[in-house]
Amino acid sequence: xxxxxxxxxxxxxxxxxxxxxxxxxxxxxxxxxxxxxxxxxxxxxxxxxxxxxxxxxxxxxxxxxxxxxxxxxxxxxxxxxxxxxxxxxxxxxxxxxxxxxxxxxxxxxxxxxxxxxxxxxxxxxxxxxxxxxxxxxxxxxxxxxxxxxxxxxxxxxxxxxxxxxxxxxxxxxxxxxxxxxxxxxxxxxxxxxxxxxxxxxxxxxxxxxxxxxxxxxxxxxxxxxxxxxxxxxxxxxxxxxxxxxxxxxxxxxxxxxxxxxxxxxxxxxxxxxxxxxxxxxxxxxxxxxxxxxxxxxxxxxxxxxxxxxxxxxxxxxxxxxxxxxxxxxxxxxxxxxxxxxxxxxxxxxxxxxxxxxxxxxxxxxxxxxxxxxxxxxxxxxxxxxxxxxxxxxxxxxxxxxxxxxxxxxxxxxxxxxxxxxxxxxxxxxxxxxxxxxxxxxxxxxxxxxxxx
Amino acid sequence: xxxxxxxxxxxxxxxxxxxxxxxxxxxxxxxxxxxxxxxxxxxxxxxxxxxxxxxxxxxxxxxxxxxxxxxxxxxxxxxxxxx
Numbered sequence: 329x330x331x332x333x334x335x336x337x338x339x340x341x342x343x344x345x346x347x348x349x350x351x352x353x354x355x356x357x358x359x360x361x362x363x364x365x366x367x368x369x370x371x372x373x374x375x376x377x378x379x380x381x382x383x384x385x386x387x388x389x390x391x392x393x394x395x396x397x398x399x400x401x402x403x404x405x406x407x408x409x410x411x412x413x414x415x416x417x418x419x420x421x422x423x424x425x426x427x428x429x430x431x432x433x434x435x436x437x438x439x440x441x442x443x444x445x446x447x448x449x450x451x452x453x454x455x456x457x458x459x460x461x462x463x464x465x466x467x468x469x470x471x472x473x474x475x476x477x478x479x480x481x482x483x484x485x486x487x488x489x490x491x492x493x494x495x496x497x498x499x500x501x502x503x504x505x506x507x508x509x510x511x512x513x514x515x516x517x518x519x520x521x522x523x524x525x526x527x528x529x530x531x532x533x534x535x536x537x538x539x540x541x542x543x544x545x546x547x548x549x550x551x552x553x554x555x556x557x558x559x560x561x562x563x564x565x566x567x568x569x570x571x572x573x574x575x576x577x578x579x580x581x582x583x584x585x586x587x588x589x590x591x592x593x594x595x596x597x598x599x600x601x602x603x604x605x606x607x608x609x610x611x612x613x614x615x616x617x618x619x620x621x622x623x624x625x626x627x628x629x630x631x632x633x634x635x636x637x638x639x640x641x642x643x644x645x646x647x648x649x650x651x652x653x654x655x656x657x658x659x660x661x662x663x664x665x666x667x668x669x670x671x672x673x674x675x676x677x678x679x680x681x682x683x684x685x686x687x688x689x690x691x692x693x694x695x696x697x698x699x700x701x702x703x704x705x706x707x708x709x710x711x712x713x714x715x716x717x718x719x720x721x722x723x724x725x726x727x728x729x730x731x732x733x734x735x736x737x738x739x740x741x742x743x744x745x746x747x748x749x750x751x752x753x754x755x756x757x758x759x760x761x762x763x764x765x766x767x768x769x770x771x772x773x774x775x776x777x778x779x780x
Numbered sequence: 781x782x783x784x785x786x787x788x789x790x791x792x793x794x795x796x797x798x799x800x801x802x803x804x805x806x807x808x809x810x811x812x813x814x815x816x817x818x819x820x821x822x823x824x825x826x827x828x829x830x831x832x833x834x835x836x837x838x839x840x841x842x843x844x845x846x847x848x849x850x851x852x853x854x855x856x857x858x859x860x861x862x863x
Binding site: 331332333334335336337338339340341342651653657687689714716717 | 793795802803804805806807808809810813830833834835836840843844845847848850851852854855857
């Protein structure tokens with residue numbers, strides 16, 4: 329006789345009349361496959377935990393963002409935000425689809441060049457650009473987005489040495505009606521700093537001011553704020569044209585579009601709260617189109633959105649290490665990945681799905697990571713079917729920032745696999761080993777020996 | 781440890797404790813265990829029954845079964861033997 333499938337016995341107290349407008353979903357579907365590749369097969373072949381990226385989702389999401397902007401505005405260019413996910417394979421998927429590179433450090437700049445992005449299609453942002461990095465950016469004709477006056481003066485000094493006219497933009501910060509207002513990067517619009525920088529650039533006549541850039545915040549849930557920002561940048565561009573008879577070639581609206589993740593403390597789920605690409609596109613393009621540019625002289629619209637493009641394409645597969653009962657009776661499940669590899673669990677309530685069949689019975693649980701550290705909490709409260717040791721789980725929407733902000737802390741970082749359009753998995757980053765970590769360490773000879 | 785006598789359990793897993801007025805939801809294997817407890821079967825006997833009928837190893841049954849008993853105790857659904 330075939331034995332029945334086992335599930336841990338569960339008893340759950342029924343609470344009625346609690347204040348919850350939405351109710352808790354008790355029926356889940358297991359996520360057994362990513363695209364058409366089995367979760368179990370992936371873990372068997374590449375180990376657990378494992379980051380998996382769906383190339384199909386990347387391409388579909390990019391296509392929908394592209395469509396949202398290009399159907400509303402004639403000149404649109406995306407630039408892939410390296411800091412969001414700089415796995416070379418991921419960057420190259422975006423470059424294949426036509427994205428330029430947007431980098432915020434010399435390291436990322438080198439990465440983009442190495443990936444084959446032409447220097448004149450790299451946007452160099454950020455407050456920290458060394459003299460050598462600036463020289464290299466000028467020589468490569470890259471777009472340098474100036475963050476502060478010290479950088480502006482450094483570039484002026486470098487021009488005589490490099491003997492090439494740099495192409496620059498300034499980053500502008502402004503009040504768009506949202507809180508917090510990001511005023512630490514770039515030059516302020518309202519208090520005239522932006523105009524001071526523009527005047528200096530144009531009057532010294534050592535570089536070409538080709539663009540204006542802003543990046544108003546992160547995980548923005550209000551498209552209207554982008555509308556205000558686009559109006560203010562357009563006004564600046566038209567002001568420059570009027571004052572100096574110089575045309576601004578592009579307006580770079582930066583990134584910050586929210587993904588479908590759910591922020592901690594959010595009343596609504598991310599899928600309901602986050603605006604669509606169409607809503608962002610409508611707000612931005614309407615502002616620029618109505619600003620007063622002559623139709624043939626509309627500036628190129630550059631977008632550096634990262635999170636909203638890649639988040640959905642990333643999954644983290646993991647396994648249950650153990651179950652335990654906390655002192656107050658709550659179930660605690662320990663997983664083999666924690667905040668070390670999933671940094672975003674500090675600010676999102678990530679959706680976690682079991683990867684195998686189960687009944688409709690659920691339990692409230694806390695999900696912990698494997699680190700021997702109290703901060704290692706993946707979900708503080710989640711309703712999940714009973715999971716047993718060795719079961720697999722799939723965490724959704726982890727494509728942004730995890731593969732760049734992950735920490736080599738206590739444990740080694742997992743492999744990253746890309747599933748191509750033919751459902752073939754490719755390792756795009758190998759699992760770390762003790763050797764790969766030790767490679768950069770040096771032990772003074774007098775510390776080599778000891779007796780215990 | 782015995783299940784309190786007045787506990788009511790439906791076939792669909794709805795459990796009611798008339799002494800407290802609290803109600804609970806129990807999954808199918810939990811129903812089976814509670815039914816066996818009501819019949820007065822021993823812990824050993826119940827564990828054996830699960831092992832024979834489900835695809836599971838002994839260690840897992842032991843861990844999960846005693847965890848389940850702890851939960852019943854926490855919800856005050858079982859009483860200690862009067863000895």
